Amino acid sequence: MKLNAENRKTLLLLIPVLVVLIGYVLYPSIETLLESFRKNGLFSLQNYQDFFGTKAAANLEALWHSVYISLLSVLLSALIGIPLAYIFNRYDFPGRQFFSNIAIMPIVLPSLVGVMAFMFLYGEAGLIPNAIKDLFNLAEIPFSIGGVSGILLVHAYTMYPYFYMTTSSALNNIDPSLEEAAYNLGSSKTSVFRKVTFPLLTPGLVAASLLVFMVSMASFSAPFLLAGGYRVLSLQIYFSKVNGNLEMAATQSVILSAVSISFLLFMRWYQGRKDYRMASKGIGAHRSEVSNSVLKWCLVSLGIVAMIILLLPHATLLILSLVPEGGWTWQTYPQAFSLENFRLLFEDPDIWDPVKNSLIMSALACIGVFIFGIITSYALVKRSFIGKNLLDILVMIPWALPATVVGMNLILAFNQASPFSFGKVLVGTFWILPLAYFIRFIPLVVRSTSAVLEQMDDSIEEAAQNLGARWLYTFRRVVIPIIMPGVLSGTLLAFVQAVGEFPTSVLLYTIGNRPISIEIMNQLRQFNIGQAAAYGMIQVSLIAIVLFVAYKFLGVKSENTL
């Protein structure tokens, strides 16, 4: 059969997508898959038998804990992220813009020092519980985090921005007259939210749930730092690895990905049952106004309180960075403040090298992921072809696998020459890290972009074509501006995370491209908590600046899409 224009376009789109996915995702991952079927150099199912047999008790417990924690993390992040997004996008109040920028700050927190900041804040010896104890003269501290609650708290804190960002961009794409119609039919605020707004956010929520679920499944720092003894699959993988049992680590990784991918398929099915394209006649975008000032101010104060809580860890980090060595060891409260740590840091002439490296590599990766993400999600959402689910799975693999496993895969795939590395050995070169970041963050951008694309009415694109615009032009001038909020939020999240990326960086960095996170880790290893925190503060401020600039220059455009 002759290919019609549609099919030709689809094919044209799919070729680059497939090349990248096969070359940089599938090919490296195959090694892990094969490894899981190897035992003492022979092909066997022994590892899986072990997993479900002799080691079942620990492994299944870990698996169950992982799933349980991940589901709860999704729930908690959603509970924080959605209302915040709603408040900041639906109510206009003084400082809204400022607060809404702050709302994504948790992601800026460098993972390791971030978790430590949490412990300084909420741990048994933490600032908050002790401050409350001292303030109210309690005999005991009222609460403290640790164990599962700690993991969940940190997860919710660090992962709610996925919900926040996707919800925000999806909210802006909802035709307000839909909500108005529901109010008009007598629905109360909550039921409009439940029955109309929330379901219409589905694509965004599905995207965020997937991201959060998978990160939690693969999350390492939080369970490791906060509940060393608590068995989860990602730690199990790590321990198998440090114990030298690589085959078991691979097997566990495969199973972890399988669970994540099942979740993906489930969510796809869930989303596929309904239609979320805004297809009203004309543009009904009269933003409804708010009358109830009491409610408004309630929400605002809620928002402000939330902001304070969100920034507490950053504040702790700041405090830590200002406490000179020995100034806060056994004491409940820090004893002295100085700029000593910063002075020490800035004395090092190479201090800015890692910063520069991180920024350059993240920017490179983000440009790649921006372009690739848009094309891929467009193919996934707006084109129909056989094997869509498979493509979707491929896209999510870098996110479903623990970061260390991704790093290992890359080492195995690129420590020899291959066509995908243009015949060079990439391991040990500068380019391996930007590549790793690129691969790691493909899913993030693809998901957040897809979420917005799902809501876009097809006829807008058709109108452009009808006016004679070629596909590329249409794409550039019509599709991209409309989905910009989603792409942007995905890319910004990717950027922020790339700047702080640790688990794959630590495996792949070289002397020439040492990123910030490694530097912080090294300070920590030398027990220079203060300097590590100071470094963390530098990272936080840098990212904040980048975000600010990005919003200023790109966000303005995307606000207009309404």
Added chain:
Amino acid sequence: MAGGSSEETPEKASKDEGNAGSSEKLEDKVVVYSPHGSDILSDFEKQFEAEYDVDMQFLDMGSQEILDRVRSEKNNPQADVWWGAPQVNFDKAKEEGLLAKYKPSYADALPDMYHDEDWMWSGTSITPEVILYNTKEISPEEAPQDWDDLLDPKWKDEIIIRYPLASGTMRTIFSAMVYRTYQETESPEEGYEWLQKLDENTKEYAANPEIMYNQVAKGVGSLSVWNMPDTVMLAKEKGYPFDYVIPESGTPVLTEGIALVKDAPHPKAAKAFYEFVNTKEAAKLLAEKYYRIPTREDIEDLPGWITETDIKPMDIDWGLFQEKSQEWMEHWDTKIKNTEKDKSQQ
């Protein structure tokens, strides 16, 4: 501390020790993988570069990471020298054929227990394991004096343990506890029981050393087991309220070493560096400034905390120890570690 190193520069290293000799032309660069931290490393970078016309570059990372990395770079080695890791890591690397043989000029000054029999690595410093306690909470008299004292029910919920699976130090201590009885009984059961009891007294497994220090310092718990140099360093340099007890019955002593990477791109410069970091002056500097106990026996005027302490090393067959340790730790992880307790920490 990064700045103030110049005044303590040791006298020029005596040339006769360097059999890599300056007569031969060295490569212009040497790459060192080391967990010693940038303070030590940049200090040594300056000194080494002052002495030789070689650009020293270092990657500062954990010893386990170094092993992983050297392994992953096997086809395309990037590093020349691996400076600093417990001997078990070196043994593993040796087993996998990642190291090159080198017998340094100071070989005679090293006791046999501090170098590999095939000279695949040699020791630079030793780290005895100790019981660490918080001086604000416990007086020196009260403090447990031996390993078995830790099992006393009065320490219930007072012990913070760095999560052992990922920590060389902790693996060594735990395995040593099993090994003590295994030596005689050929069975780990008694050791397991010991660990079981320790687990009962343990309040928390901390994921990394910093957290452990913090929890002990702030009095969340008051006891831990750790290594001596770190403990001293924390107490003297960082102002932590820590002190230590060397267990009476003997303690495992880890050897930290240095090794050359096989097929290293700059083998000559690597050898020069190998020699350079274990000169007498360097060893003394490390001891005084960075709290490392030297392996060389020919160093004089060591600080008091080294000379005054009487370390009784435990007698360990490291080969067997290494072989069994994996199994024991796995047993601990799956059968002994009380995850219920962990979870219940609200």
Added chain:
Amino acid sequence: MSTVNLSTITKQFGDVTAVRNLDLLIEEGEFFTFLGPSGCGKTTTLRMIAGFYYPTRGKVKFNDKDMTTVPPEKRNTGMVFQNYALFPHMTVFENVAFGLKVRKVNKTDMRKRVEDVLKKVRLDSFIQRQVSQLSGGQQQRVALARALVIEPDILLLDEPLSNLDARLRDEMRTEILRLQREYGITTIYVTHDQVEALTMSDRIAVFKDGECQQMGTPTDIYNEPVNDFVAEFIGETNLSPVTFKEKQEAEFIFHSEPLESPIRVKDSKQNIAAYDEGDELLISIRPEAIHVSDTALTDQHNVWTGEVSLVQFTGASVHTFIKINEETTIRATGLNQGPSTYFEEGTTVRVHMPEDQIRVIPRARE
């Protein structure tokens, strides 16, 4: 079952004034229509009544109860949105049932009522479709069904039939009227279809640039427009400037510049609109009131001779355009009684404007 009372409502968007000083009292159970050109503020007014906009100034009252700041969900209005605003994630059934669910109608009742109303809008066979799989007119009918099914106190219909064919529109109109009468629902209707407005409404308000020009019953508005804007907007009309000359018995005599002759107009409230000193005046005569004949008409006033310049067939009626002179072309409408009755273009004919059919009106103020 509410009155709707708008008092001096003004709505501004930035520096655009969409509605200006609107006063309106809509009676209980009345069928009230907003007419006006595109962009004159009809939707804005409806949205203020529904509660989606808050007036910049002024008050909205239902039954004397101040509703100005009451949220939309507490107003019990049923609105058909100009852009439909169907819930894309729901089927036709779910869309229509939405308002009933909110009202906690029980399952079987709900099912029955939804099926009933869908039958009325001729969509019973589409009940399980996703709305994206419907044609434009079908979507519009879902929107209508969704508003009707809840039998609200006030029904706000924003061009609810614009995408339906005449036949269906007719049926829908009947249905809306039936419901409205049966439950006495106060209905506010926006339409661009004049026939619709004239046949259905109890009263009509004609808007221009956010201001209400005239309010009255359909026949009032059609037969006695207050100014040229209303006359021209509702129905076809012929307008021509005149100046007052004199009054004779039961007649006024005006002078028409373009027609270069006097025009006689009957002296009655129906024929002479209120005007102020200084207003420009025009005569307005509906095309259907003009007699055209190719035989001479004697003994009558207001007769002109002209040439047929265009004959336009529009189904039931035929428009004949008669050129009197360079400046003036008059449009006359006759019933379509077969092609044989159409005038040929170019024929010379007589045009008679009966003096009791002419209305003199002032020009609308800008």
Added chain:
Amino acid sequence: MSTVNLSTITKQFGDVTAVRNLDLLIEEGEFFTFLGPSGCGKTTTLRMIAGFYYPTRGKVKFNDKDMTTVPPEKRNTGMVFQNYALFPHMTVFENVAFGLKVRKVNKTDMRKRVEDVLKKVRLDSFIQRQVSQLSGGQQQRVALARALVIEPDILLLDEPLSNLDARLRDEMRTEILRLQREYGITTIYVTHDQVEALTMSDRIAVFKDGECQQMGTPTDIYNEPVNDFVAEFIGETNLSPVTFKEKQEAEFIFHSEPLESPIRVKDSKQNIAAYDEGDELLISIRPEAIHVSDTALTDQHNVWTGEVSLVQFTGASVHTFIKINEETTIRATGLNQGPSTYFEEGTTVRVHMPEDQIRVIPRARE
């Protein structure tokens, strides 16, 4: 400047057949209108011509060139979408200029052309607005301007004026026609407004359930519908079942069951439609062709007596509903010549159906 040729086009969505076996040849520069009830497949057909749907079966040709699989952007058609499909992120100017930008028209030219076309749709003062800040009708005009400005070969208009008031609609129609004539653009027009369809079109196709029922000039369609569906769909009509009785000279005599009397119909192509043996027959007579009088009409055939049951005022004309018997009510339309000429409800009147105004047609097949 293309002919459009659809040959045996069928389009299915799953198991819904939206268009069935459609054959259509639209001439160069022709103004062709699709008429039909909501959901009959008009939009679907347009979308196949524009290239957004591929026909399940059949071919689309422009000028004998097979376009069935040519992508939309290479067809040079200009479409006004039923739902407008405006670009939400652009201003009015940007929306309209889009097609020109694609065609690489230079800046000053573009500005001029956009301003021109916006003036024509009366939106020149809105040029810098965001489209979300426009009223429904204004948005529709932007959509229209966007399609017109590129002067395409084929103009596809899907109810482009449905949300405009009569006056504006009139102006827009004139504008569309002017453009169409001037550049000879082949235009396909979907509308629900019959007057629009009848006044503007060169030819009309009437659809029902995805099938074309009749194709022809407006007068053909109006005066000589092929079956009851067409007769009823275009314009008002009175339908009544009859059976053939006999033929007399220049007349046919039919028997009407509901009227309980014979009906005479002139024997001519215009009065008797083609029908097959076995078809059910009906008479169709337009309300405006019916004479109603309260004086006795003698010496004429086809006269019935009835009672006025409803008088409906619709502006230019007045509908009078006359009840002949329980089953039959006849609708007659007269011009509005002032309230004094309306019949009172309840009056007994005579109804005359001229025999050359009646048309006998078969019932449409399901």
